[in-house]
Amino acid sequence: MEFLADVTVYKLVYTLPLILGFLSPLVSKCVAPVHAISVSSVVFVLMLWLWLVGVNIVQNTTAVDEGALLIRLAPGLIWIALLLTQGRSPLNRRMLSVMITFALAVPGLMVPFADEVWRACDLTKCGVFDGMLTGLYSSENFMGLQVAFVTVLHLVTFGLRRSLYLLPLSILWLLATESRTAQYALLAALTAAMVLWLGKRVVKTGSGRVDSLVKRMFLTVFPIVFVFIAACFAFTSKPSDFTGRAWVWGRALEVLTGNEVVGLGVDGWVINQQTGLLPSNLGAHSLYIFLFFSGGAIALVVFVLFIRQAMISSLRHDGDLAPGVVLGSVFLVLGLLEVVWNPAAIDGLSWIPLSLVIMNGHKAPSPGRVGDSAEKRDKLQGQKERSAP
Template sequence: MREVVTYCIAATALIALISNLHAMWRAGDLKRDVPGWFSLVVVVLGGLLYEARMVPAGQPMQLVLFGLLLGLLVFSAVASLRTRVTTSTRTGGRSLLPAAIAGVMFLVNAVNNIELPLFQSFGRLLAVAILIVAALIAMLGKLGITELYRVITLSVLVILVLSITRNDNWRPCDIFKCGPFGAIYTGPFSSENALAIFACVAILCILGYSQPLNGAISLIPVGLVLVATESRTSQLALACSLGLMLILNMINRADGSRAKGFKEKPFRHAVLKYNLVALIIAAVFATAFYMILSANPASFSNRGNIWIRGIDALGDSWSTGLGLDRWTFLQTVGLLPQLFPHSQYLLLLFGGGIAAVLLLFILFTATLNKAKFNAVTFEHVAGYIMFLAILGLTEAYWNPIAFDGHTMLVLPLIFILVGRSKNSSDHLIQIPNVVEKYKDPRRTADIRLSERRL
């Protein structure tokens, strides 16, 4: 049965891959901004292949990928100068927030782990540089969020097709869970949780851009993967994400904010919905630390043991953190389990202190704020951020000072913050309204809007 499932995943992924590529080729999308397409492929597919150990691991490969990105950045810069495609500093600068988080954690790690070998510190810095280059490519290139969604979906499908080349894509059941097929599907990755996260991100991307037929075809392999991995955290996070999107969709239909034009009532509703979602995200952050501080060793499949020992090791260094390489060192001497924090919030707190946690919250709210004036976009952006927030409760989904497949999880936030897409042929996701000036409608109904497309 497991072999049948493995071949079904690979076969349906191949069909979906061919279908999507064919649609993009017929639409002429692949001929536009070739350096931009290659840049997205290098970051997304390169990271996934690196994490799956389908390409050589280590800094040489990271340097190759970084060199490719730099070269493509130059091409994008030249093209943007020729076509005069620009993004304001005020708008585009926020897309550097993920790099800012990584920069804080790099500095904390360097200061608290001065004995770290130079090549290892350079590897941490390389991850920061890749995020900066990715943000600059998003600012200078012609591709936008819908194109990124396509690349993420296609990259995950490529990985699922290539997984058939591995001898064993399954691991035995354990005392905590067992998949519906008598084992747990891991694909080419060392953990089923990583594969489930990538499958969920692909599902959200498919909902963000696809036409009905291609979307339905693409959902089959990633949906089957999500079932076969039996990753409850990813399943719960995706359910919360889709639930929030459904609620926002119902609100939008009720208040008429999908209609063209921007009247006073929809404007106020947009602000209220932004405040509501931001409050929910803040509650998730608070819940995360409550879970960490109130856990017992057996909580959440023994994750509580990791959290308790991690907080004990952190001691009084909440404000500054100790750096993630200190976590690794404490593992070698037996003071911490041989696992990473299993909480995005604990990972940031340990690696970069309160500043890193606050920057993540600012990143989420800034992305929501960017999307709040378009009802359709806000639904999807809010759902994606809710997915990351819930996922981080029991999973560390992104290490800011390491480049791997999980780096792609913050790329949608970068592209949304840039807030521009030129010449895109498929604008299902848009942010057309950016408020230039807003006067109190009780005094005047003058609301001036500048049209911008994502």
């Protein structure tokens, strides 16, 4: 079917819920959920976007036309709109999870009607079905990483029992795509959830300043560890490692020499591809390398601050480490081998950072109910409503 050939159309399907969610406060008469959006986290997103756009303008003004430079302003304007309307926005993590799951299902339902949805096995990998399911996309990884993130988002939002219907489908899809990055990310998130669940029952923590300080220190170190791992991958791997990604990283670091602090701009990658300094058919394949190349060490620092603040906001709202750390885990692991977010672009992955800064929209639990899950809180609320006169 010819109309299925335009991949861009289906990438925009994921962007529509994001844009509609941002614009919903303009027409909604609903009372906004309490603390549904972490304002401080959005501020760090805007700082990262502003830095990347500024570097791109300074570094690439002569090589890129004005229209291409100005289009980089669009993501920031949308985030600013979210910030200005967050006091009235009905958007919360539950709403986002449902919308994104539906949006992800649209291309999946169209797979039976599309041509060439499988990629043949190559020398580096082969799926359990003797091929890799790409669906309506050019790469199996694009769908795979979204399936992994949606699955984790569902688990964090609705709990295990309400997500059981999704788990078999997600596992089957990840096996079909043979996206090993997505598989590792899902396993890492599930492992983090299990460790935190066991730790909460084995280690008795208090509610004083010391306990709060320890948790904040952990959330500060957590994203830094992943930056360190990404650096080890880039500087110590052989060119053939990670299915050739290490060779791309090595070339990118050579091109970046002398600009390690500020970077070469988001469009610098394409410009260097055109000049032959970078492989013409390959992207950065690492969120950390992409940010380092585009905005230098400063971009990585702001990125770490964003992840830290998002997890701290989740801890403050949910009264539990698990939601923020589990979502952070899948995001940071995916970022090791894929560019899961471009802060200076609107694309099919723009919803991912939103899921990190948005909460469930209920009031923060009282000290006596800090360990309660979302399901228990909902049950208690339902009992109160039924007993009310």
